[in-house]
Amino acid sequence: MSKASTLPVAAMTRLAWRNLWRNLRRTLIMLLAIAVGVWAMIFMTALMRGMVDEMIKDGINSLPGYVQIHNPEFRDDPSIENSLEEPGEEFQGALLGPEVTGWTSRVRVPAMISSERDNRGVTLLGVDPDGEIALGFDRHSIVQGRFLTGPDDKGLVIGRKLLERLETDLGKRVVVMSQDPENNVADRGFRVVGVYKAKLASLEEAFIYAGRSTVQSLLKMDGKVSEIAIAGKDYREVGPLLQTVVDAAPNGVEVLPWMELDSYLGMMMGVMDGFVLVWVIVIFLALSFGLVNTLMMAVFERVREIGLMQALGMRPAAILYQVLMESLLLLLLGLLAGNLLAIASILPLREGIDISVVAQGMEMMGAGSMLYPALTLHDLIMANSVVIVLGLLTSLLPAWRASQYKPVEAIAKI
Amino acid sequence: MTLNLRMAWRNLWRHKRRTWLTATAMIFSNVLLIFMISLQFGSYEMMINNTLQAFSGHIQVQREGYNDNPKLRNSIPGIVALADRLRRSVPDVAVTARGSAFALASSEQRSLGIQILGVQPEFEPAVSTFPGLVTQGSYLQEPDAAEIVIGAVLARNLKVSIGDELTLLGSGRDGSFAAGVVTIRGIFDSGSADIDRSLAEVPLDYFQETFGMQDHGHSIAVAAHGLENVAVAQAGVESVLEGMEGLTILDWDQLHPGLKQAIQADLSSAWFMYGVLIILVAFSVLNTQLMSVLERTREFGVISALGIKPRKLASLVMLETTLMALLGLLIGLILGWMLALYFNSAGFSYPGMEEMAGKFNLPDRMYPSVTFFSMLLGPSVVFLFSLLASVYPATRLFRLQPVEAMRAV
Numbered sequence: 001m002s003k004a005s006t007l008p009v010a011a012m013t014r015l016a017w018r019n020l021w022r023n024l025r026r027t028l029i030m031l032l033a034i035a036v037g038v039w040a041m042i043f044m045t046a047l048m049r050g051m052v053d054e055m056i057k058d059g060i061n062s063l064p065g066y067v068q069i070h071n072p073e074f075r076d077d078p079s080i081e082n083s084l085e086e087p088g089e090e091f092q093g094a095l096l097g098p099e100v101t102g103w104t105s106r107v108r109v110p111a112m113i114s115s116e117r118d119n120r121g122v123t124l125l126g127v128d129p130d131g132e133i134a135l136g137f138d139r140h141s142i143v144q145g146r147f148l149t150g151p152d153d154k155g156l157v158i159g160r161k162l163l164e165r166l167e168t169d170l171g172k173r174v175v176v177m178s179q180d181p182e183n184n185v186a187d188r189g190f191r192v193v194g195v196y197k198a199k200l201a202s203l204e205e206a207f208i209y210a211g212r213s214t215v216q217s218l219l220k221m222d223g224k225v226s227e228i229a230i231a232g233k234d235y236r237e238v239g240p241l242l243q244t245v246v247d248a249a250p251n252g253v254e255v256l257p258w259m260e261l262d263s264y265l266g267m268m269m270g271v272m273d274g275f276v277l278v279w280v281i282v283i284f285l286a287l288s289f290g291l292v293n294t295l296m297m298a299v300f301e302r303v304r305e306i307g308l309m310q311a312l313g314m315r316p317a318a319i320l321y322q323v324l325m326e327s328l329l330l331l332l333l334g335l336l337a338g339n340l341l342a343i344a345s346i347l348p349l350r351e352g353i354d355i356s357v358v359a360q361g362m363e364m365m366g367a368g369s370m371l372y373p374a375l376t377l378h379d380l381i382m383a384n385s386v387v388i389v390l391g392l393l394t395s396l397l398p399a400w401r402a403s404q405y406k407p408v409e410a411i412a413k414i
Numbered sequence: 415m416t417l418n419l420r421m422a423w424r425n426l427w428r429h430k431r432r433t434w435l436t437a438t439a440m441i442f443s444n445v446l447l448i449f450m451i452s453l454q455f456g457s458y459e460m461m462i463n464n465t466l467q468a469f470s471g472h473i474q475v476q477r478e479g480y481n482d483n484p485k486l487r488n489s490i491p492g493i494v495a496l497a498d499r500l501r502r503s504v505p506d507v508a509v510t511a512r513g514s515a516f517a518l519a520s521s522e523q524r525s526l527g528i529q530i531l532g533v534q535p536e537f538e539p540a541v542s543t544f545p546g547l548v549t550q551g552s553y554l555q556e557p558d559a560a561e562i563v564i565g566a567v568l569a570r571n572l573k574v575s576i577g578d579e580l581t582l583l584g585s586g587r588d589g590s591f592a593a594g595v596v597t598i599r600g601i602f603d604s605g606s607a608d609i610d611r612s613l614a615e616v617p618l619d620y621f622q623e624t625f626g627m628q629d630h631g632h633s634i635a636v637a638a639h640g641l642e643n644v645a646v647a648q649a650g651v652e653s654v655l656e657g658m659e660g661l662t663i664l665d666w667d668q669l670h671p672g673l674k675q676a677i678q679a680d681l682s683s684a685w686f687m688y689g690v691l692i693i694l695v696a697f698s699v700l701n702t703q704l705m706s707v708l709e710r711t712r713e714f715g716v717i718s719a720l721g722i723k724p725r726k727l728a729s730l731v732m733l734e735t736t737l738m739a740l741l742g743l744l745i746g747l748i749l750g751w752m753l754a755l756y757f758n759s760a761g762f763s764y765p766g767m768e769e770m771a772g773k774f775n776l777p778d779r780m781y782p783s784v785t786f787f788s789m790l791l792g793p794s795v796v797f798l799f800s801l802l803a804s805v806y807p808a809t810r811l812f813r814l815q816p817v818e819a820m821r822a823v
Binding site: 025026029030032033036037040044047048076077078079110111112114116117118119120121122164165177178179183185263264267268270271274279282283285286287289290292293294296297300301355357358359360361362363364365 | 429431432435436438439442443446483485486516518520522523524525526527528529570571584585589612671672673674675676677678679683686687690691693694695697698700701702704705708709764765766767769770
């Protein structure tokens with residue numbers, strides 16, 4: 001093999017390139033197969049990635065935040081007793097750090113809402129509207145009326161579906177009932193000042209928004225909140241953000257990243273990564289049979305030629321190199337076509353694919369009714385490198401066989 | 415014919431390695447398809463059954479409009495009598511009548527808004543699995559006792575246990591104030607935190623009394639013996655209800671519209687993946703058969719010069735493909751069947767499946783369904799596409815010029 005470095009690489013590569021086109025039809029079919037396979041890898045991955053990304057983003061927005069701080073008892077028992085102090089000055093200072101893009105503190109208690117017609121169990125959120133918006137509440141999701149104007153707003157914003165269920169309307173009064181820390185029923189009339197829509201109908205029924213100070217005084221919990229939510233830059237990399245928050249948070253609270261707050265969402269990300277890899281490898285395996293077959297045929301047809309070259313002094317390593325080069329060229333061309341095809345088919349779908357026919361089914365999975373394909377560089381590189389690396393590995397077999405021919409026997413072969 | 419068969423078989427083995435490689439591509443995709451399809455069907459079946467058996471039953475009778483707008487006053491009068499009639503007239507079904515309302519449940523320390531269901535303690539266990547999931551205390555027994563069964567998370571959040579009292583506050587059917595005090599009889603643990611946090615059951619008579627329902631209720635749930643008997647049961651229910659105004663019959667698809675759609679969404683992405691796999695196998699076959707035809711140009715030239723019709727040659731090539739595809743089919747079927755059988759008894763799981771499965775009412779292991787259909791569907795499509803792929807190489811033979819062909823290298 002020490003001689004391999006002295007091989008006339010350029011000439012060998014040219015030879016490989018010409019060999020590739022000796023059987024045009026066969027090469028084209030194989031190229032087509034690789035292109036279709038690579039297209040399917042990337043296209044499918046982009047669709048799935050898009051769905052899961054959207055799901056995770058929506059999920060994080062309704063949590064909200066990448067990291068949340070609670071009383072350690074709160075998650076199991078989301079009651080008013082398990083609250084925490086509003087962040088002090090020092091803590092607030094820490095939350096101005098570069099990792100934090102926004103934070104808010106909210107009261108979150110179970111409550112009953114009643115109109116003249118009906119009543120429902122809901123989760124009452126006492127919020128600071130600016131903080132909610134910083135954490136992903138979309139102003140445009142208000143379909144009637146307005147969002148809250150500040151933490152001391154006396155109005156109530158409820159979901160479209162809940163409005164329907166309660167048979168109430170914008171401007172009408174509803175009664176919200178919950179309990180204060182002494183277990184006395186605390187109730188208060190609210191005027192519905194806004195109606196929001198959510199991607200998932202179940203959310204519209206679950207959450208009602210009121211001003212934080214209003215709720216705090218209703219529930220006699222001044223200066224206390226149920227949770228503090230903090231958003232950062234990249235939900236995939238919450239480590240540094242989590243560390244900042246843990247360092248700054250007071251003792252005796254629970255600080256958790258989103259993937260632990262909602263284990264279904266967190267797990268989806270892992271399963272998705274696993275799925276992409278399995279899918280790419282399955283497609284590659286389906287391709288590999290054809291690839292090996294094509295190379296074997298190419299080598300087989302050239303037995304005499306290879307024997308002659310060996311007889312003229314070409315080293316086995318050079319033969320090996322030549323066949324591998326042919327395979328590499330084939331793979332590269334196929335990848336090029338497949339990638340272009342994938343990009344060309346994903347670009348027109350950027351605006352999203354309407355899958356509202358199965359909206360309720362997607363809702364069961366926690367996904368919305370639009371599908372936005374997400375083509376990530378990471379997935380592109382992964383698919384391409386799997387094809388090249390595994391492709392060359394499988395080509396080793398025919399290449400090695402070609403290099404092992406005995407010159408005399410090979411030449412004699414018809 | 416036997417001669418053709420023999421020739422085709424021998425031709426196939428002129429390139430042993432190539433034939434095996436192509437057949438292995440078929441076997442690979444057949445095994446994969448069998449495993450995936452049987453796993454899918456198995457999990458769909460389980461998902462539907464678990465969802466329906468948990469609570470809703472296969473069919474429900476409701477007042478028209480109740481499903482979209484579940485109000486107290488959208489109720490069915492004389493619901494117990496109607497349920498009795500259904501029970502008597504429709505064979506082989508379990509029937510139970512229910513009422514449903516929202517109420518604020520208060521313990522000494524806590525108050526929470528929950529859904530209260532009025533159920534018939536005698537008949538509920540035959541339709542719903544919740545009564546069987548009571549882990550502390552027992553299920554309701556008396557049809558009119560002031561007792562309640564609640565979910566485990568709810569019990570924890572209300573800080574109550576068996577024998578404690580809960581106060582229920584809500585509004586009655588006529589808009590009046592509804593209130594009652596109930597004793598906790600049992601606590602169930604369904605495994606779904608959402609259900610265990612928000613659901614409670616009381617006896618139907620007590621429910622009607624407390625919420626001013628008189629003899630009204632909201633739904634009659636009917637469970638058939640398996641999905642395949644739903645149509646018969648539904649026809650039976652329809653004939654009993656004939657002539658009754660304002661009632662509607664909902665089947666499981668209407669009760670759980672998300673269920674079928676989730677399956678459809680899953681199926682369509684699966685069909686895409688299977689389609690790609692099958693096309694790749696077809697390319698492999700196309701390439702192999704094209705090579706095998708091209709390399710025999712001379713041979714075919716000689717044969718056709720001897721007067722054999724191109725049709726005959728083409729059918730020989732098709733026969734070769736058929737044999738190869740059959741080989742892939744048989745071996746793939748046997749391996750795939752064995753794989754599916756193994757997981758059918760051992761169950762299949764992957765990391766993260768538990769959380770995902772919970773979302774769809776699935777247990778944490780999946781069991782492939784080994785049926786004639788789930789075994790043969792994938793392999794037969796692979797077989798078909800393999801044959802289709804060799805049509806092009808075969809038709810080339812019709813354009814064969816014997817003289818030129820004999821000169822070909």
